[in-house]
Amino acid sequence: GEDVEQSLFLSVREGDSSVINCTYTDSSSTYLYWYKQEPGAGLQLLTYIFSNMDMKQDQRLTVLLNKKDKHLSLRIADTQTGDSAIYFCAETPYGGSQGNLIFGKGTKLSVKP
Amino acid sequence: KAGVTQTPRYLIKTRGQQVTLSCSPISGHRSVSWYQQTPGQGLQFLFEYFSETQRNKGNFPGRFSGRQFSNSRSEMNVSTLELGDSALYLCASSLQGLAGGNTGELFFGEGSRLTVL
Numbered sequence: 001g002e003d004v005e006q007s008l009f010l011s012v013r014e015g016d017s018s019v020i021n022c023t024y025t026d027s028s029s030t031y032l033y034w035y036k037q038e039p040g041a042g043l044q045l046l047t048y049i050f051s052n053m054d055m056k057q058d059q060r061l062t063v064l065l066n067k068k069d070k071h072l073s074l075r076i077a078d079t080q081t082g083d084s085a086i087y088f089c090a091e092t093p094y095g096g097s098q099g100n101l102i103f104g105k106g107t108k109l110s111v112k113p
Numbered sequence: 114k115a116g117v118t119q120t121p122r123y124l125i126k127t128r129g130q131q132v133t134l135s136c137s138p139i140s141g142h143r144s145v146s147w148y149q150q151t152p153g154q155g156l157q158f159l160f161e162y163f164s165e166t167q168r169n170k171g172n173f174p175g176r177f178s179g180r181q182f183s184n185s186r187s188e189m190n191v192s193t194l195e196l197g198d199s200a201l202y203l204c205a206s207s208l209q210g211l212a213g214g215n216t217g218e219l220f221f222g223e224g225s226r227l228t229v230l
Contacts, residue, residue, distance in 0.1 A: 033218075035221075040223070041223055042117070042203055042205075042221030042222050042223045042224055043156075043203070043205075043219070043221040044221070045218045045219065045220075048218070088156065099144045099145070099146035099161035099163070099168065099169065099205065099207060099219065100146065100158050100161050100169040100171070101158065101219065102158070103148075103155060103156040104155070105155035105156075106155060106156075
């Protein structure tokens with residue numbers, strides 16, 4: 001079945017780069033997304049990448065997509081304490097509509113000062 | 114522009130009771146999706162409504178139901194509550210799907226945290 005997998009925890013020092021990795025199973029996914037969840041809040045879309053792209057850069061965020069390996073990564077440059085949150089990778093499942101995303105279990109990013 | 118509003122934010126129920134959660138989407142958004150978030154299972158898709166019709170349904174028992182009104186507001190209902198239903202229930206709205214060049218962004222509310230005792 002469809003599944004999205006992520007490591008559960010990542011700890012970095014302020015100013016370093018963070019790399020959060022994700023593997024997905026559905027090669028027909030149109031878009032792949034990264035969402036951020038801060039404590040007590042809902043999810044907020046950080047960035048997305050269309051499946052025919054290899055890379056997307058958006059200020060401090062860089063998304064890399066390897067379709068052959070079904071691997072997606074999110075790099076946060078110059079990580080700040082305010083980046084501490086849970087980061088979710090998500091894909092659109094085969095035959096699903098936009099509202100039905102498959103999420104990974106989330107990677108908790110801790111940024112140490 | 115107001116965001117997605119969910120009510121109530123917190124509620125406590127006992128086993129066997131039922132609960133109704135409400136979601137008001139962003140103005141102009143016609144699609145409303147519901148997700149259950151728990152520490153063990155993560156985010157799981159419950160259902161999606163578009164123009165008052167259920168467009169997709171996740172793998173949840175029939176105790177979980179929902180509906181959407183003509184103004185796009187949505188409610189979900191859980192009957193005969195079980196301890197395992199304790200979770201954060203998140204509602205998300207979006208325009209209308211991936212057609213028309215939409216990127217598929219979901220806008221989430223802050224959730225309704227349900228505790229079943």
